[in-house]
Amino acid sequence: MNIQYNTQLQPYNSFRTKATARIFCAPQTSEELAEILKHFSQEKKLILGAGFNLFFTKDYDGLIIRPAMRGIRVVSETDNEVVIEAGAAEDWDTFVGYCVSKGFSGLENLSLIPGSVGASPVQNIGAYGTEVRDRIIKVNAVDVRTGGMREFTNEECEFAYRDSIFKITCGFVITAVIFRLDKSFQYKEKYIDLSRELEGVSSPTLAQVRDAIIRIRTRKLPDYRVLPNAGSFFKNPVLSQLEKDTLQKKLADLPVYNVGENKFKTSAAFLIEKAGYKGKRHGMVGTYEHHALIIVNYGTENGKEIAGFMQEIQQEVFLQFGVKLEPEVWIF
Ligand code: EPU
Numbered sequence: 001m002n003i004q005y006n007t008q009l010q011p012y013n014s015f016r017t018k019a020t021a022r023i024f025c026a027p028q029t030s031e032e033l034a035e036i037l038k039h040f041s042q043e044k045k046l047i048l049g050a051g052f053n054l055f056f057t058k059d060y061d062g063l064i065i066r067p068a069m070r071g072i073r074v075v076s077e078t079d080n081e082v083v084i085e086a087g088a089a090e091d092w093d094t095f096v097g098y099c100v101s102k103g104f105s106g107l108e109n110l111s112l113i114p115g116s117v118g119a120s121p122v123q124n125i126g127a128y129g130t131e132v133r134d135r136i137i138k139v140n141a142v143d144v145r146t147g148g149m150r151e152f153t154n155e156e157c158e159f160a161y162r163d164s165i166f167k168i169t170c171g172f173v174i175t176a177v178i179f180r181l182d183k184s185f186q187y188k189e190k191y192i193d194l195s196r197e198l199e200g201v202s203s204p205t206l207a208q209v210r211d212a213i214i215r216i217r218t219r220k221l222p223d224y225r226v227l228p229n230a231g232s233f234f235k236n237p238v239l240s241q242l243e244k245d246t247l248q249k250k251l252a253d254l255p256v257y258n259v260g261e262n263k264f265k266t267s268a269a270f271l272i273e274k275a276g277y278k279g280k281r282h283g284m285v286g287t288y289e290h291h292a293l294i295i296v297n298y299g300t301e302n303g304k305e306i307a308g309f310m311q312e313i314q315q316e317v318f319l320q321f322g323v324k325l326e327p328e329v330w331i332f
Contacts, residue, residue, distance in 0.1 A: 001025075001032065001035055001036055001039065002025060002026070002027075002032075003023060003024070003025050003036070004023070004024040004025070005022065005023060005024070006020050006021075006022065007020060007021045007023075007024035007064070008020055009021055009024075009051075009056055009060070009064070010301065012048055012051045012064075012066065013051040013054055013055045013056060013230075014050075014051055014052045014055075014114065014224040014228055014229065014230050015055035015228050015229065015230055015297050015303065015306060016228040016297060016301065017055045017056050017057070017297075017300070017301055017302065017303035017306065018056075018301040018302070018303075019056035019057070019058060019059050019060060019303065019332075020059045020060070021046075021059075021060045021062075021063075021064040022059070022060065022061050022062060022063075023040065023043060023062065023063040023064070024063070024064045024066070025063065025064070025065055025066070026065075026066040026067070026068040027065070027067065027068060027069075028068045028069060028070075029069065030069070030140075030142050030149055030175050033065070033067070033142050033147070033173060033175070034142060034147035034148075034149075035147075036063075036065070037142070037144060037145075037146075037147040038147050040063045043062045043063040044061065044062030044063070045062055045063045045064075045065060045144055046060060046062065046063070046064050046065070046170075046332065047064075047065050047066075047067070047144075047170065047173050047174075048064055048065065048066045049066075049067075049088075049115055049116045049118055049119030049122070050091070050092075050114070050115045050116040050119060052114040052115040052119070052224070052230060052231065053115065053119065053123060053230050053231065053328070053329055053330060054230065054329060054330035054331070054332060055230065055303045055306060055329065055330075055331060055332070056303050056332050057302075057303035057304045057306075057307050057331060057332065058303075058332070060332060065173055067088040067089055067116075067118050067173055067174065067175060068089045069087035069088045069089050069118075069175045069176060070087040070089050070090060071085075071086070071087040071090070071176075072084065072085070072086045072087070072090060072095060072098060073085050075178065077183075079183070080182065080183055080184065081180055081181065081182060081183060082104050082180070082181050082182075082183060083137065083178060083179070083180050084099070084104065084178070084179050084181060085176050085177070085178045085179075086117040086176065086177055086179070087117065087118075087175070087176050088116060088117055088118025088119075088173075088174050088175050088176060088177070089116055089117070089118065090116065090117040091116060091117075092110070092113055092114070092115045092116055092117055092119070092120055092125075093111060093112050093113065093114070095107075095117055096108065096110055096111050096210070097111070097210070099181060100206050100207055100210045101207075103183060103185070103206065104181035104182070104183065105181060105182045105183075105184070105185040105206050106130075106134070106135045106179070106180070106181040106182055107130075107132070107135055107179065107181065108206055108209045108210045108213065109127055109128040109129060109130035109190075109191075109194070109209070109213060110125060110126070110127055110128075110130055110132060111210045111213040111214055111217070112213060112214050112217045112218070113125050113127060113231075114224060114231065117176075117177050118174040118175070118176075118177065119174075120132045120136075120177060121133070121136055121139050121157055121159070121164055121166060121174065121177055122164055122166045122167050122174070123162045123163065123164070123167055123328070124159045124160065124161070124162055124163060124164050125162075126161070126162070127213070127217075128190065128191040128193070128194045128213060129190025129191040129194075130190070131159070131161075133154065133157065133159035133164075135179045135180060135181060136154055136157065136159075136177060136178070136179055137153070137154055137178050137179065137180045138151055138152065138153060138154070138177075138178040139151070139152040139157055139166075139174055139176075139177050139178070140152075140174070140175050140176040140177070140178070141166070141172035141173060141174045141175060142172065142173045142175055143171065143172055144170075144171050144172060144173060145171065149175075150172065152165070152172075161235070161259075161265075162235055162328055185205065185206040186203075187203060187204040187209060193216055194209070194212060194213065194216065197212040197213075197215060197216055198212050219290070220290055220291050221288075221290075221291060221294060222288050222290075222291075222294060222296055227288070227296040227297065227298070228296065228297040229288070229294050229295060229296045229297065230295070230329045231294065231328075231329075232268075232293045232294065232328050233293060233294060233295040233310065233327060233328060233329050234268040234272075234293060234313075234325040234326060234327055234328055235268065235325075235326050235327075235328045236265050236266060236267055236268050237265070237266055237268060237271075237323050237324070237325060237326070238259060238263050238264065238265050238266075239256070239263075239264045239265075239266055239323070240262050240263070240264075241262050241264070243264075243322075243323075244256055244264040244266070246322070247266070247321060247322070247323070250321065251270075251271075251274060251321070254266055254267075254270065255267045255270055266323075268293050268325055269291060269292040269293035270292075271317050271321055271323055271325070272287065272292040272293060272313060272317060272325075273292040274320070274321070275313070275316045275317045275320050275321070276316070277292060277313050277316060277317075278291075278292035279292075281298065282309055282312070283298075283300070283305060284297065284298045284299045284300035284305060285297060285298065285300060285305050285306050285308075285309040286298060286309070287313070295309060295310065295313075303331070307331055310327060310331075313325065
């Protein structure tokens with residue numbers, strides 16, 4: 001059992017804020033994790049992936065668990081499909097790159113999303129018309145309360161937009177994720193940005209789609225190693241018909257997508273930009289010049305400054321447009 005005390009968390013969150021964990025562990029197997037959970041049963045606990053979707057505003061007075069289970073293996077295959085398992089600590093984009101290099105399709109639209117495989121189901125990562133839930137068939141996890149192992153089917157994961165059972169309960173540590181991928185590939189138009197990038201390519205291959213997505217993301221999103229950030233900071237809000245109609249009177253070019261009965265998803269980035277907050281900087285925190293939805297850290301180690309800037313954006317967008325922006329990023 002490898003346990004550390006008073007561990008600095010700055011390397012473990014992509015905003016690079018400073019805070020310590022009273023107890024910290026990075027178990028490499030489910031058995032080691034179960035032992036740790038038994039030993040520290042009374043402690044408050046937090047599960048950390050690669051730390052790309054959270055930051056700290058204060059020290060953590062409990063046990064932080066950073067799963068370190070590795071390995072990628074093909075579980076089974078037919079002529080058309082492959083079932084592939086990846087350990088929670090595998091780097092997400094390296095895994096996607098591996099699948100693409102083998103000709104396994106289904107995850108290519110999720111190229112270059114920072115983070116670990118184990119974090120992918122937690123917030124049901126999504127981009128360019130694909131969500132990871134479309135490809136997950138099973139999630140292996142350990143129950144934080146009992147240390148027992150548990151398998152979740154896709155349905156049991158209760159996936160929704162940037163949401164799952166793992167986010168709601170925080171009661172399970174994901175140890176591995178099992179995906180079903182296709183052995184063939186046919187490009188389908190799903191997202192305008194991607195189609196534009198692929199214009200002129202008659203029938204894009206799997207590798208060409210991955211490359212196109214890497215190009216779009218590199219252009220639009222800041223590199224966390226240069227400008228620390230946590231990707232999209234807010235969720236895209238969902239409006240009712242009435243809210244949408246009212247807002248469109250103010251903002252005629254508001255992007256809206258019908259996502260259910262009386263439900264219209266709009267763009268948080270658009271609202272932030274219209275509120276005058278694209279590329280705005282206060283002290284050491286700001287929004288990215290090429291994408292209003294990304295909060296970037298210009299050099300503070302204090303998470304409270306980031307949280308303060310977040311509140312300022314929320315207040316301004318609410319004041320101007322009556323929409324409450326909800327953070328997608330977790331704040332501790
Ligand atoms: N827009 C602006 N100003 C900006 C940026 C965008 O007005 O500065 C508007 C444009 O109208 C644009 C629309 O917002 O067409 C959508 O922008 P984008 O395609 O970049 O997508 P997004 O809704 O801002 C979502 C995900 C991203 C994902 C992209 C691509 C959420 C919260 N974010 O962003 O995910 O990469 O779609 O599919 O759903 C993440 O979760 O960390 C993340 C980066």
